[in-house]
Amino acid sequence: GESVGLHLPTLSVQEGDNSIINCAYSNSASDYFIWYKQESGKGPQFIIDIRSNMDKRQGQRVTVLLNKTVKHLSLQIAATQPGDSAVYFCAETGGSNFGNEKLTFGTGTRLTIIP
Amino acid sequence: DAGVIQSPRHEVTEMGQEVTLRCKPISGHNSLFWYRQTMMRGLELLIYFNNNVPIDDSGMPEDRFSAKMPNASFSTLKIQPSEPRDSAVYFCASRRTGIQYSPLHFGNGTRLTVT
Numbered sequence: 322g323e324s325v326g327l328h329l330p331t332l333s334v335q336e337g338d339n340s341i342i343n344c345a346y347s348n349s350a351s352d353y354f355i356w357y358k359q360e361s362g363k364g365p366q367f368i369i370d371i372r373s374n375m376d377k378r379q380g381q382r383v384t385v386l387l388n389k390t391v392k393h394l395s396l397q398i399a400a401t402q403p404g405d406s407a408v409y410f411c412a413e414t415g416g417s418n419f420g421n422e423k424l425t426f427g428t429g430t431r432l433t434i435i436p
Numbered sequence: 437d438a439g440v441i442q443s444p445r446h447e448v449t450e451m452g453q454e455v456t457l458r459c460k461p462i463s464g465h466n467s468l469f470w471y472r473q474t475m476m477r478g479l480e481l482l483i484y485f486n487n488n489v490p491i492d493d494s495g496m497p498e499d500r501f502s503a504k505m506p507n508a509s510f511s512t513l514k515i516q517p518s519e520p521r522d523s524a525v526y527f528c529a530s531r532r533t534g535i536q537y538s539p540l541h542f543g544n545g546t547r548l549t550v551t
Contacts, residue, residue: 370537
């Protein structure tokens with residue numbers, strides 16, 4: 322889907338709780354998905370990725386779930402910390418053999434961790 | 437790993453002036469992307485290069501925008517003449533080609549203000 326930054330969804334979570342950020346995509350041909358974290362004044366930072374031949378992938382405190390049937394992606398952050406406060410973007414692309422594909426970014430979700 | 441390096445971090449200029457943004461990709465990455473981020477439109481891809489060759493410049497808004505990549509370790513994005521509506525954060529990102537599923541790595545951006 323295209324990114325239209327008119328309104329940023331927000332999510333507030335108590336420190337220590339788990340958070341789930343959701344993302345819907347529209348291109349059924351997309352086969353590679355990435356979550357980025359963007360803190361104020363910084364560029365998007367890679368968190369975790371997943372290929373379409375998987376439905377779940379885990380990292381350190383983060384888990385990405387992919388549901389290709391409904392074209393839905395989610396990022397779960399366990400035991401949230403104040404440093405997790407940021408804007409989170411999902412990105413999708415249709416893979417190519419030589420990596421020249423373009424990423425399509427979602428609108429982003431602002432996550433605020435409440436101390 | 438120094439990451440993607442962009443300069444300047446901030447640029448304030450008057451309408452009509454020429455602006456040049458600079459980027460050094462991560463060593464070994466030979467795909468380079470220029471993005472623009474605004475509140476209204478989110479992250480927009482302007483142009484990307486593969487092995488120093490421009491592949492897709494369909495996102496470049498107008499002829500006032502031009503980008504070059506004279507070698508594998510340097511790229512510029514030039515706006516001439518600049519206009520107030522060009523005010524945005526401009527990000528450079530790079531990735532390794534030849535690896536089908538590899539994420540983009542972003543710099544920390546150049547915040548451009550055109551008055």
